[in-house]
Amino acid sequence: MSDEWAKDPRAGHDEIDKGIESIKRIFSQGQGRVKRVIDKAGDYWQQAQAMPTPHQAVGAEEQRIRRLVDLWSNENWRVAKDLGTYMDLVSYNTDEVWEITLQTRWETRNMESVTEPYKGRSKATMGQPQPLLPVWDYELPVVTGLKAPPSRTRLEGLDETIACTNCNGTGRALCSTCNGRGWIVCPECKGRIKKRCATCRGRGYVADWTQGEKKPFFRRQAENMANSVGERVADVFEGIRQQGVPIPNPVDTDPASKGPTVPCPDCVNGEVDCTCGNGKRVCSACEGARMALCSHCAGTGKLMRHRELVRRFDLRTQTRVIGESSIPQQQLAKAVGEMVYSTEVTEPLYPQAPPENVPMDVWGATVDLMKTEGQQKPGNERPDSPLSSVLATLQVVELLRISYTKVQYRYSDQDYVLYIYDGEGCEKVYAERFPARWDRVERLVRAISNDLVTATPEEPSSNSSHTKGYRAPTDTPPYNITEEEGTL
Numbered sequence: 001m002s003d004e005w006a007k008d009p010r011a012g013h014d015e016i017d018k019g020i021e022s023i024k025r026i027f028s029q030g031q032g033r034v035k036r037v038i039d040k041a042g043d044y045w046q047q048a049q050a051m052p053t054p055h056q057a058v059g060a061e062e063q064r065i066r067r068l069v070d071l072w073s074n075e076n077w078r079v080a081k082d083l084g085t086y087m088d089l090v091s092y093n094t095d096e097v098w099e100i101t102l103q104t105r106w107e108t109r110n111m112e113s114v115t116e117p118y119k120g121r122s123k124a125t126m127g128q129p130q131p132l133l134p135v136w137d138y139e140l141p142v143v144t145g146l147k148a149p150p151s152r153t154r155l156e157g158l159d160e161t162i163a164c165t166n167c168n169g170t171g172r173a174l175c176s177t178c179n180g181r182g183w184i185v186c187p188e189c190k191g192r193i194k195k196r197c198a199t200c201r202g203r204g205y206v207a208d209w210t211q212g213e214k215k216p217f218f219r220r221q222a223e224n225m226a227n228s229v230g231e232r233v234a235d236v237f238e239g240i241r242q243q244g245v246p247i248p249n250p251v252d253t254d255p256a257s258k259g260p261t262v263p264c265p266d267c268v269n270g271e272v273d274c275t276c277g278n279g280k281r282v283c284s285a286c287e288g289a290r291m292a293l294c295s296h297c298a299g300t301g302k303l304m305r306h307r308e309l310v311r312r313f314d315l316r317t318q319t320r321v322i323g324e325s326s327i328p329q330q331q332l333a334k335a336v337g338e339m340v341y342s343t344e345v346t347e348p349l350y351p352q353a354p355p356e357n358v359p360m361d362v363w364g365a366t367v368d369l370m371k372t373e374g375q376q377k378p379g380n381e382r383p384d385s386p387l388s389s390v391l392a393t394l395q396v397v398e399l400l401r402i403s404y405t406k407v408q409y410r411y412s413d414q415d416y417v418l419y420i421y422d423g424e425g426c427e428k429v430y431a432e433r434f435p436a437r438w439d440r441v442e443r444l445v446r447a448i449s450n451d452l453v454t455a456t457p458e459e460p461s462s463n464s465s466h467t468k469g470y471r472a473p474t475d476t477p478p479y480n481i482t483e484e485e486g487t488l
């Protein structure tokens, strides 16, 4: 796309000025949101009246700043083009912030009892009986890494044989399928003994096909085809209805509406006898014996109980920024920074003994963060008991230095501040406000202007203060200014 104002930046300004004026006239009575857009666009327009002059960088640092700001402004369509070249540099100074990241892996240990049917005493269960210890007294495999999956460890020497309470040690219990009755309600007739007749769908009559005039062959074929498809669809709906879902059958039409009928040859009043005879069927699980092997103990009357230690790992990350800067924390979080200190904490840290290159206050805050983290166990854990407790079993602390340059500058008679931060090659720019790249704004204004002028209904001038005829703008404006490439 061509950059139409690049050669003569003042070309077309008069037209836009007129556009803004006409929009202001139309919306002099309000229309809150649109009015704000217009006012803002007008401000941009005012700013753009004074054309800046390019500046030659003096010294390496100024050159760096101008180069980076140029890069930033040319990647960001909202920012005045070539800002690094045209801005008046007022002052700049370099400072740093520190980002402390503390990652704590909390380990939860739970002692669980697991029972299984008794299978006779095997070698594994014959081991020397061991006392039950508090959960942290067991030496378990070392788990490395901040993120670890949960695991279970079966403890040796804690197996016990106990009686099965489900069958009271007899190995036999009431059959769970029939609740000890020996029979179940017949699933076909739901205990009604009678079933609906499939031939007439419970109506008790069918169409009298012998009646009526002879139909031509093809018509008869077509009807038979339609009937057989209809039958199948009707069967599906019938099935659904019999599951207890009260839906009408869209296909099954009463034959009585089509012509003469005769009584159904297969049933009496639409019902036939069910094959069960009495509404009950013998329970297939116990074959009518009412009792079955106890499922808990597999009929042995005994259970094997052992203990398992369940470990779960939760990672919690805390971040704190130390140092003064107006750069928001979420922006700093994206910085690569310079890793000054990174370690797995294995012994207590002392606030008076900072590592090399780490300032005293940063170190003090790090020790504080460790202390508070250590006092706050995660989640709603049960109070620590010999059978369940939580410990921080791995802590990693990282100290990141992020240097930044605060740049104060003037542009079009206005004062601005921006921050260049992060290391060489990955510098980022943060600015709360900045001179707008107004040639884009110009296009926005023109788009709004065109749209509003065409959207405003014709009204007598005496009535122009009432703009109720205009449809209120929606939340999302229809103006869409797309990013362009290669406008440098």
Ligand SMILES: [Zn+2]
Pocket (backbone or CB within 6 Å): 164, 165, 166, 167, 168, 169, 170, 171, 172, 294, 295, 296, 297, 298, 299, 300, 301, 302
């Ligand atoms: Zn049992």
Ligand SMILES: [Zn+2]
Pocket (backbone or CB within 6 Å): 186, 187, 188, 189, 190, 191, 192, 193, 274, 275, 276, 277, 279, 280
């Ligand atoms: Zn039945």
Ligand SMILES: [Zn+2]
Pocket (backbone or CB within 6 Å): 197, 198, 199, 200, 201, 202, 203, 204, 205, 264, 265, 266, 267, 268, 270, 271
């Ligand atoms: Zn029937």
Ligand SMILES: [Zn+2]
Pocket (backbone or CB within 6 Å): 175, 176, 177, 178, 179, 180, 181, 182, 183, 283, 284, 285, 286, 287, 288, 289, 290
């Ligand atoms: Zn049974």
